[in-house]
Amino acid sequence: MNLTNYLVLATILFSIGATTVLLRRNAIIAFMGVELMLNATNLVLVTYARMHGDLSGQVMAFFVMVVAAAEVVVGLAIIVQIFRTRRSASVDDINLLKS
């Protein structure tokens, strides 16, 4: 099996994640789409590390995971706070700046 198959799988997962962010209105689902995209890039990094025989790719994937953890904490806190004040988790309802 060619290692490119892993890259194609990661590409498909990334595209599904991006489409989720574009299409779904629920803020939590859109956020999970972002997580899916981060995971797909991690798979690419791990595959490249194996292709080139260099562990730096795995270290970068590790850093992506740490930054994703920090990002999730802040993002979910924002979603909870918006839900408390607006009683809604839909990204469509947040149009305060609309004329």
Added chain:
Amino acid sequence: MTASPTTLGALQGVAAAFTDAGQTSTGEAVLFWVLAPLMVLGALGLLLARRAIYGAMGIVFVMISLAVLYIAQEAPFLGVVQVVVYTGAIMMLFLFVLMLVGVDASDSLTETLRGQRWVGVIFGVGLAAVLIAAVTRVTYPAPTGLAVPNADSNPVGVARIIFGDFIFAFEVVGVLLITAAVGALVLTHRQRLTRRIGQKERSDSRVARLGQGEHLAPLPAPGVFARTNAMDVPALDPYGEPIGRSVSRVLRVRGQEREFEEFAAGLDDEEGGGTVGVPLPPAGAPGETTGPTTTITTGRGSEVQP
């Protein structure tokens, strides 16, 4: 990360069994072709599921499968971290917030931007096509595999790079995590602007509203005077009218309260059933000894009660 050396060693053995100097073995190909379609299905579940919980479960499956693929790709350390951090911490945090926000918070399906759905789908398919074309057309060097960097086990090799080349980035990431934790605390902190309303205040306000439709006594039990003890059937008052308050508020909010008409429709068909739901004639004046007579039909036949 506290994985015992034996566990990591075992994972390393699994990884070594799957790979041979960067060339994939048949076992790894089978693993990939079994997992990859299921992973795509799980990801599509996130995109298409109406309820957020189902999408979250699909993503959990994708993440665990990714951990398996990492271990197969000579990255046992990342595989363990993927399970612990991503599926164990991040997705469980997502589930907590889903429960907090409300499981029923499903998507609205009305389009606010016209044609957004089709534009999004076209964008997704186009992105996949472009990326797949780019990824498959590039010529890569022959895969070298990680046998040499992983000579002292994979975590040792990763640690040498993290605490060597990337030590500054590692410390900056520590600051980032602290900032994120403090930020989450600040964002979710709520300052109390009004007085706290406790049990005493609630009780006082109920007593104060006593004359205006407020009842101090417990609410009537459901269904007792309607010939059934079902929770979802309202009780009847002496005039045969259903009492809405007798059905639990939760059932009423969910819309699971049975309409009294629907319930009463079956009553007349029963053998020996009485006529429930017809308002009784008004009672006589106070002091009147002979009240109105009502025919009650029971299983034993017809009786006339004064």
